[in-house]
Every structure is written in C-alpha cells, then in structure tokens.
Amino acid sequence: MIFTGATHFDGISLSDNGSGVVVRGDAIEAICGGSELAAYVDAGGEVVDLAGKTLMPGFVDAHAHPLLGGLERLRCDLTGGRTIADYGRLIAEYSAREPTVPWILGGGWGMDAFPGGRPTSAHLDAVESGRPVYLPNRDHHSAWVNTKALQLAGIDARTPDPAGGRIERDTSGEPTGLLHESAMHLVEHLTPVADQDDYDAALREAQRFMHSLGITGWQDAMVEVVAGKPSPHHSYLRAQQGGWLTARVSAALWWDRSMTVAAVEAEVARMVELRAQARSSGDLYQAEMVKIMQDGVMETYTAALLEPYLDACGCATPNSGMSFFDEDVLRSSVLKLDAAGFGLHFHALGDRAIRGVLDAIELAQATNGPNDRAHQLAHLQLVDPADIPRFEKLGAVANLQPYWAKRAAQVDELTTPFLGTGRGARQYPFGDLYRSGAPLAMGSDWPVSSADPLDGVHVAVTRRAVGSAAGQAPLGVDQELDLSIALGAYTFGSSAAAGFPASGRLRVGAKADLAVLDRRLTDLPVDEIRSARVVNTYVGGALVYAES
Structure with a gap:
C-alpha cells in the first residue's frame, strides 16, 4: 500500500515534502519520492491518494478506561448532557427504554x-x-x-x-x-455485577469508538483482577486469542488500596503471573504496568496537598486531602514492583501526592539501579515548582490529560477558589514541564472526559475550551504547547510510555499504525485544529476504521 499526496506528521514535526509512504505487511517499508516512489507504483502497489489530507502515526491514549467507557455507552450514558435538565431527560429516556432492568x-x-x-x-x-x-x-x-x-x-x-x-x-x-x-x-457493592460477556461487549464497543477517533492503542489505566470475578484482563485475553483485538493495549494492573507492607511481596508475585498470561497470549495485549492511585481529586477536596484547602471565605481548613497509601506502603510497593520489572503508572493530582511518588521513584532507582521502565505520573494538576525539574532527572513521564487544562466551571468555580489564586494559577503546568525536559505523554482519561485526541490537542495548544469565546484568557501563563509538541506527546510520547517502541512514528521500520485526517493541519490556525476529523485508521497496516 502506497500513501501519496499527504501532509506528514512523523511524530515530531509536520511537513509537506511530497514523499510517499510505502507500507508492506504491518510496517513502513519506505518513505520516498521521485523515481524510487515511481518504482513502487510501477511494481503494482495499491496507491492511496490522500489528496491534501494529513497522514500521521495513530494516536495512543496514555490513560483511558475503555471498558468502563464501553459499559457506559451501552447503559445510561450521561456524557452528552451539560445541564440538570439534560441529565433528567437522559435518565428518563433510558428508564423508559429499559423498564425491566433492576x-x-x-x-x-x-x-x-x-x-x-x-x-x-x-x-x-x-x-x-x-x-x-x-x-x-x-x-x-x-x-x-x-x-x-x-x-x-x-x-x-x-x-x-x-x-x-x-x-x-x-x-x-x-x-x-x-x-x-x-x-x-x-x-x-449492591449493584448487579457485570459478567465477562458484558465486559467483552464493552471492549468491542470501546474499540470501535476509539478507532473512529484515530486511536490505534491505549493504556488501560485500571485493570483490576479479582479471583473468581470477570475482569478487563480476561476480556483482553479473550479478544487477542479470538482474533478480534485490533488495538495495541497496555494494561496497568490495579494495586489494591488496602495494601499493607506485609502483603506487598505476595501481590507482586500475583502481578507477575498476570503479566505472564498476557505475554503468552499474543503481541497486541501486554500487562507490564501497575497502577497505583495515590490521591483523589480537587473538586471533592481529596487530592493530597502540601498546604490545606481553603473554605469559601478564603481561610485555611483542616483538610489537606487524602493519601491512599501511607509512605511505608508506597515505598515498599514501588521498590518491589520496580525490582520485578514493572513500569508504574501513578494517579497523582495534588502536589503532596506528586512529591511522595517522585520520592518513591527516586528511592527505587537508588536501591535497584537505573532501568528503562517508563514510570509515569498521570493528571498532575498541581505540581510544586521545586518538583518540576525532577521529572527529567528521574526519567519520569508526565502523563497529561490536556482536555482538563482549560477555563471551565470545574476549574474556575469548583477548584481555584479552594486553592487560592497563587496555587490556582499553577494548575496543569504543561509548558513548564516541557521546558524542563520532562518526557510527555497524553491521554484522555475517557470516560472521565472526551476520548477524542483532537479535543485534547486543541486545549493543549490554546488552554481554552473548544468553542470558547474569542479573546477568552487561557488557563495559566505560558503553559500552551506548540502543535507539534502536543501531537508528538499524543503519538510518539504515548507510544513510548505505553511500551510500544515500534509505534508512534512515521519512519522506516515503524509499525504501520496510522491515522488519516481530512485536511492539512499546516493550513489551520491553532483555534481551528478541532475542525479536523479522522477519516481512516490503520493498525499494523490493516484498515480498522473508515469514515462512512
């Protein structure tokens, strides 16, 4: 297959160089022009003339919950609502449509x-x-x-x-x-438990939906496996063994929040067994990561902060949020998981949680020695300035959810007043992390927010909501990312963080995991990036989505 006539984004930069991209089997064989490209065409290769569209590596979502999103799409899905009236209507419609569900x-x-x-x-x-x-x-x-x-x-x-x-x-x-x-x-615990067939159906729906957005792979950020119960892990194994898994998937196996120091060693051994199951099942699904959720979220005052939350009058409260693992358990867990060869994927929003996690990674590196595992911190809403340079020093990936980093009621009304203007102005310091040399990856946290990478990219480069009023101030000062940096984080950066080293680039030898956008991104002002849409998605050279 030979792609011609496209603008290229290669994982690092955008260009209009007139080259064609030649795919043979599941990989890119050549990127060439002139007589070399003509030779491939003359040899009878299928030519796909993209006629001014953009060809790029497929997006990789570095932090998503696809089966949870799939289940919600199949149940009472409220993601399309914006008001109390919307939610009431959606719930009433679902209730009428499903009169027998308990x-x-x-x-x-x-x-x-x-x-x-x-x-x-x-x-x-x-x-x-x-x-x-x-x-x-x-x-x-x-x-x-x-x-x-x-x-x-x-x-x-x-x-x-x-x-x-x-x-x-x-x-x-x-x-x-x-x-x-x-x-x-x-x-x-009283609700009906989804069975394995429900999870399989959710995976099929999530995979279909995510491919339609140009997503070729993802990190599933919470793969919980409990003996005797259905789990996403088993759906991924069944999909891979059954031949219907068409995305590259990296599971972050869930680390139990009730963990004790005494139980760490046995739980690491169980994680090793689950990893081995994935390794023996095929090459699309892997379980090389473990997810540690260290704190909550700002809006409910459960993200762990170095200084207390404020009340509505601006006075300090007794509450500084929650650390779900105390220091001894966190450090023991990180030390033993790192020694066992796992990458660690942390939920860390607040500055106290982020500092504690970076301290634990630093201890693991000092104890176990350096390695090439991609330890990563997701969310990063409030990072103390002293900790920003530590990401580059430790090789810790800043796993960003860019869609959140905009002015909206969730930030302006439900968060900033309870942090104060000083801390509030430092939320989601993407520009500071990039300039410090931190490795960047991007993900959606779907179904928490939009799964569409172009929504996230729009916010990353403007720090404003899609469709916001002209002249609206961005969130933060100098925290916008250039378009190529944002696209690179959502492709090459996320592929590396997920453990897909052969994906995420448009270069010879890379896997042909590709997305085609309907227009040249080089022609669009940054405020109009979101107007582009995905028309084709390929995984390993196979077409997995085509716009109707």
Missing part, C-alpha cells in the same frame, strides 16, 4: 451542572424513584444515588464516613445522595 446504571455526569457541584437524591427521585439509581460522575470519584439506593444500602444520618471516603450530608447530617471515593462502595 438498577439504573451508567454515568458520565459533570459536577459543573449542579449548584456547588453537588447533585442530590431529590434530583433523581423526580425522574426515577421506583428503582435504585447509581451513577458515577465523569471522573468516577463520586457517585450520584437516589433515595431508593440509599435505603437499600442502609445509609442514613448515623452512617459514619468510611476510611478514604465521604458521604455528602445536609446541615442536619442526612445524606444528600452524593458519595465520594470509598463511600461509593457502600452502594456499588
């Missing part, structure tokens, strides 16, 4: 649709009161439940907050219908 499950609502970011059971009761409702929000750190669900779980004013979680309450102490972090499990 629970209303799904999710994807945004906190910014509700006063103070806090929905209540009363909102849900007005739409569905006969059946219990359990709907996680976009970031899956909070769940919205109706009165029926609260009653089934026995949650009332006397129910204590569980360790690592919080029940939202009114002034009289009664639960309001919003559960944070581990408090979600008070209801979640």
Whole structure:
C-alpha cells in the first residue's frame, strides 16, 4: 500500500515534502519520492491518494478506561448532557427504554451542572424513584444515588464516613445522595455485577469508538483482577486469542488500596503471573504496568496537598486531602514492583501526592539501579515548582490529560477558589514541564472526559475550551504547547510510555499504525485544529476504521 499526496506528521514535526509512504505487511517499508516512489507504483502497489489530507502515526491514549467507557455507552450514558435538565431527560429516556432492568446504571455526569457541584437524591427521585439509581460522575470519584439506593444500602444520618471516603450530608447530617471515593462502595457493592460477556461487549464497543477517533492503542489505566470475578484482563485475553483485538493495549494492573507492607511481596508475585498470561497470549495485549492511585481529586477536596484547602471565605481548613497509601506502603510497593520489572503508572493530582511518588521513584532507582521502565505520573494538576525539574532527572513521564487544562466551571468555580489564586494559577503546568525536559505523554482519561485526541490537542495548544469565546484568557501563563509538541506527546510520547517502541512514528521500520485526517493541519490556525476529523485508521497496516 502506497500513501501519496499527504501532509506528514512523523511524530515530531509536520511537513509537506511530497514523499510517499510505502507500507508492506504491518510496517513502513519506505518513505520516498521521485523515481524510487515511481518504482513502487510501477511494481503494482495499491496507491492511496490522500489528496491534501494529513497522514500521521495513530494516536495512543496514555490513560483511558475503555471498558468502563464501553459499559457506559451501552447503559445510561450521561456524557452528552451539560445541564440538570439534560441529565433528567437522559435518565428518563433510558428508564423508559429499559423498564425491566433492576438498577439504573451508567454515568458520565459533570459536577459543573449542579449548584456547588453537588447533585442530590431529590434530583433523581423526580425522574426515577421506583428503582435504585447509581451513577458515577465523569471522573468516577463520586457517585450520584437516589433515595431508593440509599435505603437499600442502609445509609442514613448515623452512617459514619468510611476510611478514604465521604458521604455528602445536609446541615442536619442526612445524606444528600452524593458519595465520594470509598463511600461509593457502600452502594456499588449492591449493584448487579457485570459478567465477562458484558465486559467483552464493552471492549468491542470501546474499540470501535476509539478507532473512529484515530486511536490505534491505549493504556488501560485500571485493570483490576479479582479471583473468581470477570475482569478487563480476561476480556483482553479473550479478544487477542479470538482474533478480534485490533488495538495495541497496555494494561496497568490495579494495586489494591488496602495494601499493607506485609502483603506487598505476595501481590507482586500475583502481578507477575498476570503479566505472564498476557505475554503468552499474543503481541497486541501486554500487562507490564501497575497502577497505583495515590490521591483523589480537587473538586471533592481529596487530592493530597502540601498546604490545606481553603473554605469559601478564603481561610485555611483542616483538610489537606487524602493519601491512599501511607509512605511505608508506597515505598515498599514501588521498590518491589520496580525490582520485578514493572513500569508504574501513578494517579497523582495534588502536589503532596506528586512529591511522595517522585520520592518513591527516586528511592527505587537508588536501591535497584537505573532501568528503562517508563514510570509515569498521570493528571498532575498541581505540581510544586521545586518538583518540576525532577521529572527529567528521574526519567519520569508526565502523563497529561490536556482536555482538563482549560477555563471551565470545574476549574474556575469548583477548584481555584479552594486553592487560592497563587496555587490556582499553577494548575496543569504543561509548558513548564516541557521546558524542563520532562518526557510527555497524553491521554484522555475517557470516560472521565472526551476520548477524542483532537479535543485534547486543541486545549493543549490554546488552554481554552473548544468553542470558547474569542479573546477568552487561557488557563495559566505560558503553559500552551506548540502543535507539534502536543501531537508528538499524543503519538510518539504515548507510544513510548505505553511500551510500544515500534509505534508512534512515521519512519522506516515503524509499525504501520496510522491515522488519516481530512485536511492539512499546516493550513489551520491553532483555534481551528478541532475542525479536523479522522477519516481512516490503520493498525499494523490493516484498515480498522473508515469514515462512512
């Protein structure tokens, strides 16, 4: 197959050099022009004239939850809503469409649709009161439940907050219908459990959807495997063995938040067994990473901070967020996982969580010696300036979720006032990380936010929301990234972070994991990058998506 007539993005830069790209089998055999290209054409190769489109490496999502997103797309999907009325309509439509399901499950609502970011059971009761409702929000750190669900779980004013979680309450102490972090499990454990066929269906839907966005591979950022229960891991194995996995997938195996120092060694051994299962199943699915979730999120005041959150009056509160692993457990876990050859994928939003994780990586390198494993920190909402140079020094990947780094109610109303203007101005320091030499990767955190890489790229280069008013101030000062840097982070950078060293580049010998965009990106102002769309996606030279 010979691609001609395209602008190229090679993983580093954009160019209009007139070369053709020759694919043989699953790899790029040549990038050439003139008589060399003519020889390939004369030899009978299939010519694909891209007529001014952009040819680039396929996007790799460095942090996503595809099966969770697939399940939500197949259930009560609220991701298309923006207001309380939208959510009420979507829930009512799903309830009418599925009158026999015992629970209303799904999710994807945004906190910014509700006063103070806090929905209540009363909102849900007005739409569905006969059946219990359990709907996680976009970031899956909070769940919205109706009165029926609260009653089934026995949650009332006397129910204590569980360790690592919080029940939202009114002034009289009664639960309001919003559960944070581990408090979600008070209801979640009552919901019908998805079986393995459900997970398989979710993977098929997620894979179809992500290929339509030019995504050729991803890191699944939470692959939990519990004995005797269905799991994404088994769906990936079944898909690979059944021949229907068409994406490159790197699993980040879930590290149990109840971990103790005494249990670390046995759990590392279990991770090694799961890794071996993936290695023996084929070459598209791998399980070389372990996910450690060190803190929560800013909007619920559970991200771990060096200094306390502020109250609505701007005064310091007693709350500095949550560290889900204490220092001894974190360091023991990182030391032993690193020694066992795993890359570590950390959830770390707050500056205290980020510092603790970098300290643990530094200790592991000093103890175990240097290695080429891609330890990475995802989210990075608030990084202390003193820690920014440490990413380059330690080779720690800054795994960015660019779609979040914009002015929106989630930031301007639900976060910045509770950080103060100083810390608020330092959110998502992408430009500082890049200039310091930090390795960059990008991901969506879908279904937390849009899976479309072009949405994320738009925000990375403008620091403004898609469709924002002309002249709107960007989030932060000098934190925008050049287009080539953002595209490179979402292709070459993410491929490297995921453990796909042969992907992510448009060069001879690279895997032919490719995306075709409908126009020349070199012709577009940065504010119009989002107007481009994917028309074809290839994995290993095979067409996996074509625009109808």
